[in-house]
Amino acid sequence: MTNSLDRTLRERALRVVPGGMWGHMHAKDLPEGYPQFFARAEGTRLWDVDGNEYLDFMCSWGPIILGHHHREVDAAALAQLQKGDAMNGPAQAMVELAELMVELIPHADWAQFEKNGTDATTTAVTIARAGTGKRKILVAQGAYHGAVPWCSPSLVGVTSEDRAHILTYTYNDVDSLNAAVDAAGGDLAGIIVSAFRHDYGKDQELPTVAFAQAARAAADAADAALIVDDVRAGFRLDLGGSWERVGVRPDLSAWSKSIANGYALSAVTGNDRFRAATQSIFTTGSFWCGAVSMAAAVATLTILRRDNALAHMEAMGTALREGLARLSESHAIPLRQTGPVQMPMVLFEDDADLRKGFAFCTAALKAGVYFHPQHNMFLSAAHTGADIARALEAAELGLRAVRALAPVAA
Ligand code: PMP
Incomplete structure (x- = not known):
């Protein structure tokens, strides 16, 4: 992120906004590499100020239910x-x-x-x-x-x-x-x-x-x-x-x-x-x-x-949950998926320090998928089967990153 606009904006914000950002949308709570500032959003995609595109699973922490800019x-x-x-x-x-x-x-x-x-x-x-x-x-x-x-x-x-x-x-x-x-x-x-x-x-x-x-x-x-x-x-x-x-x-x-x-x-x-x-x-x-x-x-x-949009969100959420469960099984990395499928919460077993969650999300982010390691996520009616397939590809990379983590010293 060196010399990125995101970095520059964070530095400028620190001078004129206490802590650079308030509350739960402070990027300091997210793994390194997550952007703080966004430039635009459309459908299920959002772009940070440096032009990186993400497939969005936070939906502005809930408000976006029909997709950005419906x-x-x-x-x-x-x-x-x-x-x-x-x-x-x-x-x-x-x-x-x-x-x-x-x-x-x-x-x-x-x-x-x-x-x-x-x-x-x-x-x-x-x-x-x-x-x-x-x-x-x-x-x-x-x-x-x-x-x-x-x-x-x-x-x-x-x-x-x-x-x-x-x-x-x-x-x-x-x-x-x-x-x-x-x-x-x-x-x-x-x-x-x-x-x-x-x-x-x-x-x-x-x-x-x-x-x-x-x-x-x-x-x-x-x-x-x-x-x-x-x-x-x-x-x-x-x-x-x-x-x-x-x-x-x-x-x-x-x-x-x-x-x-x-x-x-x-x-x-x-x-x-x-x-x-x-x-x-x-x-x-x-x-x-x-x-x-x-x-x-x-x-x-x-x-x-x-549009019976709730049924669609539920179907997409179910596809994501089932796909993640399959990946978790094939990689032998236990995941805890809880709550309604439209609002997925994905946590790892034995992960009090969130090392696994952060590695998973960082790898997914690099692959262009914006997951959250600790907060429930959100599906919107704009998510498609192709989006879920793409999210699962990123999740697979995420699980590989978790597997590659050095074992914690006993
Ligand atoms: N109740 C619940 C269950 C919430 O999730 C939130 C926001 N995350 C609030 C209340 C407060 O809403 P707001 O941030 O819009 O004030």
């Missing part, structure tokens, strides 16, 4: 842009989008819109407290719900008061959930659950029906809200919400990422029980009425439904 979504966004984006209030697209979401999402009697996933989870928690008049929120240990004090994975700059009414439980563990409910006493406002367990660097776990039902029952018994954080998984597993797959409906859901195929938007949906509470809280943002992203969301959700 023509119809961009056309809808552009048509709205030409009319107006930031105006003195919302455009017609807001009502159309809310109507579409109420139609698609069985638990939803209403929707309201924001910008980031953190806005949506935080608003859902505020609505739960407003609607119940209570304070405690149950959060799964290790779950990610955003980057503000009540839920940030880092405690730096966070006070204990910020977390005073947060209690934790273990995902999929009914006993620990019930213990946390007991600990909340009569003060339980809500239980927030991830669509499935997708903690960073860990094996993924789908919710068990027993856990989902226990969460619903506990919320009902305490007159509290059940909140599904569908920010990451939303619209990839089920257009009606990820917990439709376990037959449990939340009171409130938080959405973002893929809702508008990359345009900045998030949403909270809820049932009528929480309509008045939602109306009673004060929540707003300078850009929350932005009409372009709402028009893009109407197009995205319409296309997802029209």
